[in-house]
Amino acid sequence: MTNHLLxxxxxxxxxxxxxxRKWWAPHASRxxxxxxxxxxxxxxxxxxxxxxxxxxxxxxxxxxxxxxxRRSTARVVDGVMVRGVALRQSPPRLGLPHLTRxxxxxxxxxxxxxxxxPFLAAAQxxxxxxxxxxxxxxxxRRGEVLITITAHNTLDDTAxxxxxxxxxxxxxxxxxRVDDGGPWVLNLRRIPHWLVxxxxxxxxxxxxxxxxxxIAPQPVALVGIDCKGGMELGLFGRRLSALATSRPEALRxxxxxxxxxxxxxTLCWSxxxxxxxxxxxxxxxxxxxxxxxxxxxxxxxxxTREGRDQSEQCSTLxxxxxxxxxxxxxxxxxxxxxxxxxxxxxxxxxxxQLGGRIVHRVHDEASAEMxxxxxxxxxxAVAQMITEEEQGVAVATIxxxxxxxRSVLVTTEEARQVAEEYAALTPDxxxxxxxxxxxxxxxx
Ligand SMILES: Nc1ncnc2c1ncn2[C@@H]1O[C@H](COP(=O)(O)OP(=O)(O)OP(=O)(O)O)[C@@H](O)[C@H]1O
Ligand SMILES: [Mg+2]
Numbered sequence: 001m002t003n004h005l006l007x008x009x010x011x012x013x014x015x016x017x018x019x020x021r022k023w024w025a026p027h028a029s030r031x032x033x034x035x036x037x038x039x040x041x042x043x044x045x046x047x048x049x050x051x052x053x054x055x056x057x058x059x060x061x062x063x064x065x066x067x068x069x070r071r072s073t074a075r076v077v078d079g080v081m082v083r084g085v086a087l088r089q090s091p092p093r094l095g096l097p098h099l100t101r102x103x104x105x106x107x108x109x110x111x112x113x114x115x116x117x118p119f120l121a122a123a124q125x126x127x128x129x130x131x132x133x134x135x136x137x138x139x140x141r142r143g144e145v146l147i148t149i150t151a152h153n154t155l156d157d158t159a160x161x162x163x164x165x166x167x168x169x170x171x172x173x174x175x176x177r178v179d180d181g182g183p184w185v186l187n188l189r190r191i192p193h194w195l196v197x198x199x200x201x202x203x204x205x206x207x208x209x210x211x212x213x214x215i216a217p218q219p220v221a222l223v224g225i226d227c228k229g230g231m232e233l234g235l236f237g238r239r240l241s242a243l244a245t246s247r248p249e250a251l252r253x254x255x256x257x258x259x260x261x262x263x264x265x266t267l268c269w270s271x272x273x274x275x276x277x278x279x280x281x282x283x284x285x286x287x288x289x290x291x292x293x294x295x296x297x298x299x300x301x302x303x304t305r306e307g308r309d310q311s312e313q314c315s316t317l318x319x320x321x322x323x324x325x326x327x328x329x330x331x332x333x334x335x336x337x338x339x340x341x342x343x344x345x346x347x348x349x350x351x352x353q354l355g356g357r358i359v360h361r362v363h364d365e366a367s368a369e370m371x372x373x374x375x376x377x378x379x380x381a382v383a384q385m386i387t388e389e390e391q392g393v394a395v396a397t398i399x400x401x402x403x404x405x406r407s408v409l410v411t412t413e414e415a416r417q418v419a420e421e422y423a424a425l426t427p428d429x430x431x432x433x434x435x436x437x438x439x440x441x442x443x444x
Contacts, residue, residue, distance in 0.1 A: 041101075041102075041152075046104070049132065049151065052129075053106070053130055059129075060122070061089075062089060062091070063125070064122035064125050065122075066091060066114075067089035068089060068111050068113065069090075071088075073085065092110050094106060094108060095107040095109070097149075102150055102151060102179070103134075103148065105146065106147045107145075107147075108145045108146075109144055110144065110145055116138075116145050119145045119147075123135045126147070132149050132150065133150045134149070135148070135150075136148040137378075150179045150180060154179050154180070154181050155177065155404065155405070168217075168218070169189075170219065170220065171188035171220065171287055171289075172185060173187075175211050175407050176392070176407035177405065178403045178405040179403065180403075192331050192332075193326065193333070193334075193353055193355060193356065195339060195351060195358070195371060196335035196358045196360070197337070197357070197359045197362065197368075197371040198337065198360025198361055198394070199360070199361050202361040202386075203361075203393070203407060204360060206409060206410060207358065207392070207407040208291055209232065209235070210408045210409075210410055211291070212236050212239070212418070213410050213414070213418050215289065216418050216419075216422040219287075219427070220289055221289070221426070221429055222240050222241060222289055222426075223241050223243070223253060223288060223290045223291070224236070224244070224291050225243075225250045225254075225290065225292045226245055226292075227250060227293075228293065228294055228297065229246075233293055235419065236418065238420065239418065239422050239426055240419075240426065241428065242256070247297065247300070247310050247311075251313055253290075256431045257288065260288065260330065260430075260432070261324050261325055264285055264328040264329065265324070267279070267285070268328065275329075276328055276329040285329060286329070287331065288429065290321065290330065290332050290333070291334075292318075292332070292333070292335065295335065295339065296336050298311065298318070299311050301344070315346045316346065319350050319353070322350055322354065323353060337367070339351045339371060340370050352374075355375075357375055357376070357397045358394045359379070359394055360393070361386040361390065362384065365380065376397045379402035382395050382404065390406075392409060393405070393406045
C-alpha cells in the first residue's frame with residue numbers, strides 16, 4: 001500500500017513538473033530578458049539621484065568654484081578699490097538628466113568666461129555629493145560640459161558578458177566593457193598603434209590575450225614578441241605567424257617585418273596608391289599586428305656591448321615599423337610597465353607614434369603621466385585611482401576623451417582553444433619565413 005502511494009506521488013510530481021516546464025519554456029527567455037533590465041536603478045535609484053542632484057547643485061557649485069557672480073566683485077570705498085567675494089553667486093544651469101542603463105548623462109551650459117577645467121577638477125566632489133560610483137566630465141562642444149554619471153561599478157565582472165569572438169570588421173577587436181556598459185573596442189583601422197601600460201599584475205597580458213582572442217577569427221597575421229620566455233603569448237602559438245621569445249629572436253622578427261614593410265611600400269608605389277587599403281582585394285597583403293609583451297625586455301641594458309647594440313637595433317626597428325607601418329597594414333600593440341626616456345634611446349619617439357593609450361593601475365604618477373599626459377591630461381588622475389583589487393581595469397583614450405574599461409578575462413584553457421580553433425587562419429608571411437622557429441619548435 002505504502003509503495004503504491006509512493007509511486008503515485010512520484011508520478012504526480014513528474015506530471016506536474018513536465019506540465020510546468022511546458023508552460024514555462026516560452027516565458028523563460030522573456031524572464032531572462034526582464035532580469036537584464038535594471039529595474040531597481042530605473043524605478044527607484046534614478047528618481048532619488050535626480051532629486052539629490054537638484055538639491056545639492058547650488059552648494060556643490062559654490063564650494064568648487066563653479067558659480068560666478070554676475071555683478072562685479074570690486075567696489076570703490078572711500079577712494080579705495082576693494083575686492084571681495086560676492087554673496088549672490090549663480091551656478092550654471094543643470095540640464096535635464098538623461099537616463100541610461102548604467103547611469104545618467106547631463107549637459108551643462110557654462111557661463112561666458114568659464115572653462116571646463118574647474119568642472120573636471122570637481123568630478124570627485126560630484127561623485128561624493130551624488131553618492132555615485134563615477135563621474136566623468138567632458139566638453140564635446142564649446143560652451144558646454146557633459147557630465148556622465150555611472151551609478152554603480154559596472155566593471156565588477158566583465159568575463160560574464162563578452163560573447164564568443166566573431167570575425168566582424170577587420171582590425172576591430174572587442175576586448176571588454178567600458179563603464180557605461182557598452183563594448184570596449186580597439187579599432188586599429190582608426191588608431192593604428194596602441195600602447196598598454198600598467199604595474200606588474202595590473203592586467204596588461206590579459207588585455208593582450210583578450211585582443212588576440214577577439215582578432216583571431218579575422219584574416220590578420222599575428223606576430224608575437226614575448227621575451228618573458230613566451231609564457232603569455234606562447235599559449236596562442238598556432239595562431240601566431242611568428243613568436244619571438246628572446247631578444248635575438250625579436251631582432252630577427254623585427255628585421256623580417258621591416259623587410260615586409262619595404263616590400264609593401266614597393267607594391268603600393270608600383271600600383272600608384274598610398275596605402276594597402278586602396279589596392280584591389282586580390283592584391284592586398286594581409287594586415288599584420290605585432291604584439292609585444294613587456295617592452296622593457298627589448299631595451300634591457302645588461303652592461304655588455306652586445307646588449308647595448310641589440311637594444312639600439314630593437315628600438316630603431318620598432319620605431320621604423322611604427323612610422324611606416326600604419327598605411328602598409330602593419331600595426332603595433334605594445335605593453336610595458338613604463339615607457340620613459342630612461343629606458344633607452346628613441347622610446348619617447350616610439351611612444352609618440354603609439355596613438356592609442358591604455359593605462360592600468362600604476363605605482364606612480366610619472367608612469368601615468370608618461371602614457372596619458374600628452375593626449376589626455378585629465379585621465380592621469382583617474383588612472384592613479386585604480387585600486388589593486390581592480391585587476392584588468394584601465395583608462396583608455398578614445399577619440400580625444402577617456403573612458404574607464406575592463407578587459408575580458410581569458411583563461412589559459414580558452415587561449416589554447418582559440419589558438420587551436422583558428423590555427424588554419426594563420427597566414428604565412430614570406431618575409432618571416434626564416435624566423436618561424438617557434439611554430440615549428442618549442443612554443444607551438
Ligand atoms: N580583466 C580582468 N578581470 C579579472 N581579473 C583580471 C583581469 N585582468 C587581469 N586579471 C587578474 O590579474 C592577474 C594578473 O594579470 P596579468 O598577468 O594580465 O598582469 P600583467 O600586468 O601582465 O602583469 P606582469 O607585468 O607581471 O606581467 C591575472 O592572473 C588575473 O587573475
Ligand atoms: Mg604580463
